[in-house]
Amino acid sequence: MVFAFAMGAACCLGIGFVLQQSAAQRAPMSDFLSLRLLLDLARMPRWLAGIGLMIAGMVLGAVALGYGEVSLVEPLMATNLLFAMALSRWLTRQPLGRTGWCGLWLLAGGVTAFVVAGRPRGGDSVTDPLRHWLILGLMIGAALCLTAVAKRLRMSAEAALLAVAGGLLYGVQDALTRVSGERLGQDGWTGLVTSWQPYGVLVLGVTALVLVQSAFETAPLRMSLPALTAAQPLAGIACGVGFLGDRLRMTTGALAWEAAGLAAIVVGIVLIGRHPAMPSGPAEAARVRDLQPH
Numbered sequence: 001m002v003f004a005f006a007m008g009a010a011c012c013l014g015i016g017f018v019l020q021q022s023a024a025q026r027a028p029m030s031d032f033l034s035l036r037l038l039l040d041l042a043r044m045p046r047w048l049a050g051i052g053l054m055i056a057g058m059v060l061g062a063v064a065l066g067y068g069e070v071s072l073v074e075p076l077m078a079t080n081l082l083f084a085m086a087l088s089r090w091l092t093r094q095p096l097g098r099t100g101w102c103g104l105w106l107l108a109g110g111v112t113a114f115v116v117a118g119r120p121r122g123g124d125s126v127t128d129p130l131r132h133w134l135i136l137g138l139m140i141g142a143a144l145c146l147t148a149v150a151k152r153l154r155m156s157a158e159a160a161l162l163a164v165a166g167g168l169l170y171g172v173q174d175a176l177t178r179v180s181g182e183r184l185g186q187d188g189w190t191g192l193v194t195s196w197q198p199y200g201v202l203v204l205g206v207t208a209l210v211l212v213q214s215a216f217e218t219a220p221l222r223m224s225l226p227a228l229t230a231a232q233p234l235a236g237i238a239c240g241v242g243f244l245g246d247r248l249r250m251t252t253g254a255l256a257w258e259a260a261g262l263a264a265i266v267v268g269i270v271l272i273g274r275h276p277a278m279p280s281g282p283a284e285a286a287r288v289r290d291l292q293p294h
Helices: 002-024 035-041 045-067 070-077 080-092 097-118 129-150 155-193 197-218 221-243 252-273 282-291
Strands: none
Touching (some): 002 035, 002 080, 002 221, 045 070, 070 097, 070 155, 080 097, 080 221, 080 252, 097 252, 129 155, 129 197, 155 197, 155 221, 197 221
């Protein structure tokens, strides 16, 4: 059931991201890193369809998190790039080629290696508030620093850093979604609405949405989606192991395979994300037109 819901979430997220970027690249640059960007995008049917799919993916992901550990669900949801690639390949008619197939097998093999070697399982949540807030502070602080640095860089690097920042926030959001689900099961709706975690989920979600849409607006999808897809599971796993009580096998061999699996996931994501089938942004499309003979 965890695999089914997580893969369903990955499918909805991957297709939703492609539709969102296709709309975001038409938004005015004056709305960059502003809530006005969301208001302008809300007038575009394609963006609304992408957001609808993303919300469906988040709901399916929340259900998966209710049944399984963050450290298990996050690597599975990282396969959303495979579905984004499938849609982009269908739209562009680009063959996968050696690079595409290599990225596909690295991503799928990396997820399999991490899950099989780590055998993520639940445990008692860490009750130490210092550890809890330290990990949250590191993830959110890193996202804020990346956003501040991104403003001083060229657009392509800016998009990648904003996507990493958004991915970190989405990973923390997934962890707080898991905590909110546990609170709902234990204390009911009264306990849920009187705790801070669901409001943290909302604030992180809106903030991450602005960052990611700004990244989609400024550069091709291949510059932003790989960074987003790689950062989210790493942040989610850090939160899961750090304060949610997720347990991984800690033998030398298991740790080696887990590290190799995570490395393969990141490399596979980068290779797939940079494939020519992935949609181009307006700047790149203009450069391509300029290079073509008249």
